[in-house]
Amino acid sequence: MxxxxxxxxxxxxxxxxxxxxxxxxxxxxxxxxxxxxxxxxxxxxxxxxxxxxxxxxxxxxxxxxxxxxxxxxxxxxxxxxxxxxxxxxxxxxxxxxxxxxxxxxxxxxxxxxxxxxxxxxxxxxxxxxxxxxxxxxxxxxxxxxxxxxxxxxxxPLSQSTLFVISAAGLLIVVGVVRDTFTIIETELKVHGYDESIIKG
Incomplete structure (x- = not known):
């Protein structure tokens, strides 16, 4: 905005x-x-x-x-x-x-x-x-x-398997993976790696 x-x-x-x-x-x-x-x-x-x-x-x-x-x-x-x-x-x-x-x-x-x-x-x-x-x-x-x-x-998923792959669990995993990639990208930039190498 x-x-x-x-x-x-x-x-x-x-x-x-x-x-x-x-x-x-x-x-x-x-x-x-x-x-x-x-x-x-x-x-x-x-x-x-x-x-x-x-x-x-x-x-x-x-x-x-x-x-x-x-x-x-x-x-x-x-x-x-x-x-x-x-x-x-x-x-x-x-x-x-x-x-x-x-x-x-x-x-x-x-x-x-x-x-x-x-x-x-x-x-x-x-x-x-x-x-x-x-x-x-x-x-x-x-x-x-x-x-x-x-x-x-x-x-063919059981009720216990559904519990393991719950929505909250999926969001937590995605959030952790995203944060991990952000931290890695930040560290690479701090140590002088070119942005085109990081993204590509």
Whole structure:
């Protein structure tokens, strides 16, 4: 997002306005939506598991149905999981973005987004842009969340294997690999290796 910082007076001269960029993240929420969705979906199954052997037949049947629905073996579970991850991604991104309060912070620095009034309107504009950017990120996170269940349709995977290749695990592995490559690239640059050699 382009941001224009006002020029500063140095002696008798006024410096030119400085153009900069405000970075907006595609997935500002990180792994938190996955954790929220997984926790909320697993809680009913956990509670129901304590009443599966109840002596009251209708109560035992009810809890058995709840347990089967929320234990991950039901066909509707991945759909519900996907929707909850997408929903929580938008919700948590809004919470984080509101806390940052970019509108007031930019106003205090005298900065302005070209064509947008400073203060409240800037915050509203940035929130609108952030939601648009979050849209593909939220759907990708939802896809990663249900990827183990999609793989189960095509591959003979057991429930324990699904647990091993969970969405959170995949994201952690990808994050660690990405950070490792970044560290290696930084070390190579520090030791004077040419950028074309590093990337190519």
């Amino acid at each position: 382009p941001v224009l910082f006002p020029g500063r007076r140095v002696g008798n001269r006024m410096s030119m306005p400085v153009r900069s960029n405000l970075p907006l993240m595609v997935n500002m929420a990180g792994m938190i939506p996955l954790i929220f969705a997984q926790t909320i979906l697993s809680f009913p199954a956990l509670v129901a598991s304590y009443f599966l052997n109840s002596k009251v037949e209708w109560w035992a049947n009810f809890n058995n149905g709840v347990y089967n629905f929320f234990s991950g073996t039901n066909a509707f579970y991945p759909i519900l999981y996907f929707l909850m991850v997408v929903g929580f991604t938008f919700f948590y991104t809004d919470v984080l973005f509101t806390q940052q309060n970019y509108g007031d912070n930019l106003k205090k620095q005298g900065a302005q987004i070209p064509g947008v009034v400073r203060g409240g309107p800037t915050q509203k504009y940035l929130t609108k842009v952030q939601r648009r950017i979050t849209f593909p990120g939220a759907f990708f996170l939802g896809f990663v969340a249900v990827l183990p269940y999609i793989l189960k349709l095509f591959l």
